[in-house]
Amino acid sequence: MAPLAAKERMKIASQDMPVQEADVRAGNFDEVALGFTLELARMEAERCLQCARPQCVDGCPVGVQIPEFIKALRDGDMVAAVQAMKAKNNLPAICGRVCPQEVQCESRCLVGLKNQPVAIGRLERFVGDFELRSRSCPPTRGASTGKKVAVVGSGPSGLTCAVDLARLGHSVTIFESLQNPGGVLVYGIPEFRLPKAVINAEIEFAAGCLEIDIRTDYVIGRTLTIGELLQEYDAVFMGTGAGLPSFMRIPGINFNGVLSANEFLTRVNLMKGYQFPQYDTPVKIGRKVAVVGAGNVAMDAARCSLRLQTQHARLNGQQPGEVHVVYRRSRDEVPARLEEVHHAEEEGIIFDFLTNPIEIFGDERGNVRGMRCIRQQLGEPDASGRRSPVPIPGSEFDMDVDTVIMALGTSPNPLVFVDAEGLQRTRHGTVVADQDSGRTTMPKVWAGGDVVTGAATVISAMGAGKRAAADIDHFLQGDSAW
Amino acid sequence: MYRILEKQDLSEAVKLFVAEAPQVARKARAGQFVIVRNDDHGERIPLTIADYNREAGTITLVVQEVGKSTMQMGKLKASDSFATIAGPLGHPTEIENYGTVICVGGGVGIAPVFPIARALKEAGNTVISIIGARNRSLLFWEERMRSVSDELVVCTDDGSYGRKALVTEPLKELLEARPGRINRIWAIGPAIMMKFVAQTTRPYNVPTIVSLNTVMIDGTGMCGGCRVVLQDGAQFVCVDGPEFDGHKVDWNSLMSRLAFYRDEERQAVEHWQHVCNLEQVPGGEVA
Numbered sequence: 001m002a003p004l005a006a007k008e009r010m011k012i013a014s015q016d017m018p019v020q021e022a023d024v025r026a027g028n029f030d031e032v033a034l035g036f037t038l039e040l041a042r043m044e045a046e047r048c049l050q051c052a053r054p055q056c057v058d059g060c061p062v063g064v065q066i067p068e069f070i071k072a073l074r075d076g077d078m079v080a081a082v083q084a085m086k087a088k089n090n091l092p093a094i095c096g097r098v099c100p101q102e103v104q105c106e107s108r109c110l111v112g113l114k115n116q117p118v119a120i121g122r123l124e125r126f127v128g129d130f131e132l133r134s135r136s137c138p139p140t141r142g143a144s145t146g147k148k149v150a151v152v153g154s155g156p157s158g159l160t161c162a163v164d165l166a167r168l169g170h171s172v173t174i175f176e177s178l179q180n181p182g183g184v185l186v187y188g189i190p191e192f193r194l195p196k197a198v199i200n201a202e203i204e205f206a207a208g209c210l211e212i213d214i215r216t217d218y219v220i221g222r223t224l225t226i227g228e229l230l231q232e233y234d235a236v237f238m239g240t241g242a243g244l245p246s247f248m249r250i251p252g253i254n255f256n257g258v259l260s261a262n263e264f265l266t267r268v269n270l271m272k273g274y275q276f277p278q279y280d281t282p283v284k285i286g287r288k289v290a291v292v293g294a295g296n297v298a299m300d301a302a303r304c305s306l307r308l309q310t311q312h313a314r315l316n317g318q319q320p321g322e323v324h325v326v327y328r329r330s331r332d333e334v335p336a337r338l339e340e341v342h343h344a345e346e347e348g349i350i351f352d353f354l355t356n357p358i359e360i361f362g363d364e365r366g367n368v369r370g371m372r373c374i375r376q377q378l379g380e381p382d383a384s385g386r387r388s389p390v391p392i393p394g395s396e397f398d399m400d401v402d403t404v405i406m407a408l409g410t411s412p413n414p415l416v417f418v419d420a421e422g423l424q425r426t427r428h429g430t431v432v433a434d435q436d437s438g439r440t441t442m443p444k445v446w447a448g449g450d451v452v453t454g455a456a457t458v459i460s461a462m463g464a465g466k467r468a469a470a471d472i473d474h475f476l477q478g479d480s481a482w
Numbered sequence: 483m484y485r486i487l488e489k490q491d492l493s494e495a496v497k498l499f500v501a502e503a504p505q506v507a508r509k510a511r512a513g514q515f516v517i518v519r520n521d522d523h524g525e526r527i528p529l530t531i532a533d534y535n536r537e538a539g540t541i542t543l544v545v546q547e548v549g550k551s552t553m554q555m556g557k558l559k560a561s562d563s564f565a566t567i568a569g570p571l572g573h574p575t576e577i578e579n580y581g582t583v584i585c586v587g588g589g590v591g592i593a594p595v596f597p598i599a600r601a602l603k604e605a606g607n608t609v610i611s612i613i614g615a616r617n618r619s620l621l622f623w624e625e626r627m628r629s630v631s632d633e634l635v636v637c638t639d640d641g642s643y644g645r646k647a648l649v650t651e652p653l654k655e656l657l658e659a660r661p662g663r664i665n666r667i668w669a670i671g672p673a674i675m676m677k678f679v680a681q682t683t684r685p686y687n688v689p690t691i692v693s694l695n696t697v698m699i700d701g702t703g704m705c706g707g708c709r710v711v712l713q714d715g716a717q718f719v720c721v722d723g724p725e726f727d728g729h730k731v732d733w734n735s736l737m738s739r740l741a742f743y744r745d746e747e748r749q750a751v752e753h754w755q756h757v758c759n760l761e762q763v764p765g766g767e768v769a
Contacts, residue, residue: 177702179519179526179566187704217568219702223505243704247716254711254735256742263705271525271699277753280525280551281699282746366738413703415721 006049014116015044022346026320027310029191029274032343033097041126045074047111048118055108056120061463062160064088066105066120069127081127082137089124090139090163090206091156091462093132093198096125098189099459100337132201138209142169147476150175150233152220152416155183156458157449158239159203160465161472166210168473173233174207175218178270181207183241184450185458187270188262190300192307196269225419226445235444235472238431239465242450243413247406248292252360257284257368261291261301261407268304274311285312286403287321290371292357294327297455298407299340302349305405323349324399328356328376328389354378354389358396360404371399412451420445430454438468443482446472483563487540492622495547496590497556498532503567504539506531512597513575513693513725516541517701519566520554527551528698528708530594530670530724531570541567544593544622550750571701572724575691579606581665584656585631586649586679587613588671592623594693595670600630602668608632610664612652614671618643649675650682657686664688669728673737680728692728694719696739711735 018034019025025032036044048070056066065084072080085092101107101121109117131137147170151162154176162172180186182199207214218224220240229236245260247253264283267273273283289305291298306323313320325344327334330353334341345351354376361370375395382388411429424432424441431440431447438446448464450456474480488500506516515530533542547553558564575598583602587595592613603609611631615621616639628634635652636644645652649671657664667690669679676692683690696708696719703721710719711732717723 177568178700179568187700217566218505219568219571222569222571222702223509243702245704245706247706254709254716254739256739260706263699263707266699266705272523276746277550277750279523280520280750282743282750284743284746365741366735367742415703 004046009047009049010111010115012043012047014047014119015040017119017122022343022348025192026306026347027314029307031195032192035129036122036126041123042074042076044119044123045070048074049110051110055110056105056118059105059108061104061459062088062466064105064124070118070120070123073123073127078127078130078134079136082131085124085127086131086137086139089462091128091159091202092124093128093202094156094185094194095459095462096121096123096128097194097198098185098457099124100457102338104459132198132205135205139163139167139206141166141210144171145169145476147171147234148173148232149235149237149472149476150229151237151239152226152229153183153239153241153449153451154181154203154214155185155239155241155449155461157241157461157465157468158183158237159206160462161237161239161446161448161469162212163206163210164466164469165472166212168469170473170476172210173213173215175220175224175229176214176216177219179216180270181214181216183239187266188297188300190265190269190304192303193300219415221415221418226416226423226442227419227421230444234476235446237438237465237468237472238416238440238445238447238451239449239461240412240416240451241461242410242430242455244411244429245406246408246410248357248408250357250359252362252368255360255362255368256366257286257402258360258404258406261293261297261405262410264301264405265297265304268308274304274308283308284403285309286401288399288401289321289323289403289405290326290357290399290401291323291405291407292326293407293409294325294329294341294351295335295407295409295455296337296340297410298325298327299336299344301405301407303344303347305403306347306349324352324401325349326352326355326357326373326399328354329386330354330378333386356389356391357404361398368402368404371401371404372396373399410450410455412454416451428454436467437471438464439471439482483565484567485563486558486560489558489560492544493619495556496620496622497545497547498593499543499545499555499558500540501543501564501567502539503541506567506569507534507536507539507541510534510541510570511574512577512601513594514570514572515701515724516543516567516569516571517698518543518555518564520551520558521565524565525551526566526699526701528571528695528701528720528724530693530695531597532593533597544590546590549747550754553751554754568701571720573722575601575668575725577601577605582608582610582660582663584653584664584667585609585611586653586667586669586671587611587627588649588669588675589615589620591669591671591675591693592621592627595668596623596626596630598668598670599627603630603632610656611635612637612649614638614644614647614649616640648678650678653679654682657683657688661686667691668693673733673740676728677731677733677737680731680733684729690728691725692731693724694726694731694736695724696736697743
């Protein structure tokens with residue numbers, strides 16, 4: 001294609017990414033979004049204006065060289081596109097799928113002022129998927145510095161930190177408590193949004209090329225402690241996430257069938273409960289499921305429930321059940337990505353806004369048989385800046401449900417803080433760490449990701465892992481004292 | 483992978499494994515547990531550590547075959563491996579010199595009560611142990627328990643060995659015979675046994691510690707599936723336990739939670755036996 005003028009580029013229509021149809025995907029756990037073809041990707045890439053001062057890069061928590069990779073892509077030089085991408089982001093196939101681009105890079109795109117912004121996330125995924133197949137650009141380990149770093153947790157922040165440090169020549173060991181590396185990417189995010197094969201391929205490739213030692217089944221705080229790691233390693237990075245679930249303090253919360261989104265998603269994703277009994281871990285398929293909360297985790301739990309119901313119903317020739325998302329605020333305050341809400345609604349999930357559970361009922365066997373809710377209205381803005389929900393007196397009503405999944409947010413798991421003398425935490429249980437460097441109040445211990453911020457996004461955790469890696473490197477090279 | 487160095491059949495349904503897990507053995511203390519997976523399709527099963535050898539880097543697990551995963555485990559032999567052994571998890575038993583203590587082990591619960599009795603004995607306690615099982619074939623470790631106990635009572639439900647009694651009977655007699663002189667009691671076994679032990683000791687006001695084995699996934703506080711209802715709210719067995727004050731446990735809630743996946747457990751066993759049978763047929767296809 002001949003070079004185009006900006007005006008012409010603005011006229012190119014935004015390219016849709018092929019997706020599985022809603023009624024088909026409701027019955028499987030395969031990926032919903034199928035990815036661009038080369039033609040679609042190059043057409044979309046033509047829409048980029050190659051701004052002299054690209055705003056999109058400022059919108060990216062890890063500063064991906066967006067115009068460079070898009071330019072290479074539209075020039076047909078995929079290897080150069082991968083190189084431009086991997087200069088800042090080692091896990092593009094993951095980020096391209098789960099980043100909230102609409103509030104990051106894409107929200108700053110100038111094309112977006114008049115038109116749909118350039119689909120940077122979809123292009124990133126295209127480049128990432130190309131690299132998963134072609135392996136054109138293996139990361140290389142720098143000359144050994146002789147320094148050893150322990151990275152606790154193999155989720156987005158830990159992985160990013162480990163990869164950056166290994167590229168700089170440090171010897172890195174990752175400690176993971178579960179049986180597979182990936183953290184929330186494997187236990188939390190479902191297969192249909194982020195296939196396990198993509199995560200495993202990204203991790204295996206990076207860890208293999210960079211000689212990163214990944215030790216699974218190590219529960220830091222129990223198997224080893226932070227204090228013990230410090231005796232053996234020159235620096236410790238904590239990327240342990242926010243794994244502790246919250247339960248509402250309402251009567252009936254301990255009936256069978258009330259479970260945390262963490263438990264439900266771990267059963268389904270990490271343990272592959274949707275393939276029970278081929279896999280050993282069972283997961284209950286509720287006939288009527290209420291998911292409480294409306295963040296991304298709630299969307300994941302609701303959509304997993306719906307898939308289990310549909311699979312089960314098709315197998316047995318029954319009618320599928322119902323999945324409700326119960327949220328105390330209104331649609332405008334929903335914290336989940338718009339795309340997730342949209343997909344959920346397409347698949348048939350019912351949203352009950354301005355509704356708050358106040359009691360769960362059980363039967364004689366202790367199993368959930370219903371949930372009492374109260375309608376809410378929006379009042380004055382609260383501490384979060386959102387209008388706070390206020391119960392409407394006398395508006396109580398009962399929902400017929402047999403499963404209640406609590407998706408109310410998570411906080412850091414305190415287990416990891418055993419024997420971490422001097423490590424300060426906030427009253428929310430998060431680690432106090434410098435935002436730029438990731439340094440905690442405990443010497444030679446850095447932290448980043450959800451363990452510092454509370455539950456946030458994959459990419460912000462990656463950004464924190466990256467910043468910490470840079471500071472750890474400065475420290476280990478003797479460029480900065482503790 | 484965690485290699486199995488030794489396997490023993492303690493009874494038809496109770497199997498002992500000594501497995502390599504040096505990072506667990508290094509830290510393990512009485513009362514703690516590990517999460518074990520058989521293979522890549524396996525579920526995460528919490529098993530109390532029955533013994534450990536720090537020098538050899540091994541831990542001992544005693545498993546009763548009750549469902550698919552434990553039956554499959556029962557087929558493993560020395561030189562096979564577990565896919566996962568993670569731990570040691572949970573809080574260790576609070577070992578002190580309490581004076582005179584009673585350790586009650588029921589069925590497969592005899593195994594985890596052993597290291598507790600041993601540690602209590604080493605701490606200077608007078609240790610009275612009561613071990614029991616449904617019948618003689620389910621009893622094991624009598625001599626091991628005797629070696630760490632000042633007194634040992636052995637009973638079976640059906641009288642096929644030792645005294646014909648439930649463990650609560652000799653327990654009540656001891657409490658009656660030595661009023662105020664029993665300082666603490668541990669009980670590990672089936673939930674129903676621990677419930678009745680707690681009921682038995684309550685009128686005597688003797689602190690009674692039970693070790694709970696609930697449904698768990700991660701074992702590190704992430705899922706909350708293991709929560710147990712206590713007098714003052716729910717706690718997580720994996721990180722707050724596994725030992726709790728038996729007088730505070732809501733046993734009915736505990737038992738209903740244990741039964742929640744019964745249908746799936748049955749389905750898993752049926753599926754597994756079906757696959758096993760097919761594998762034994764020459765040329766048989768695995769469904």
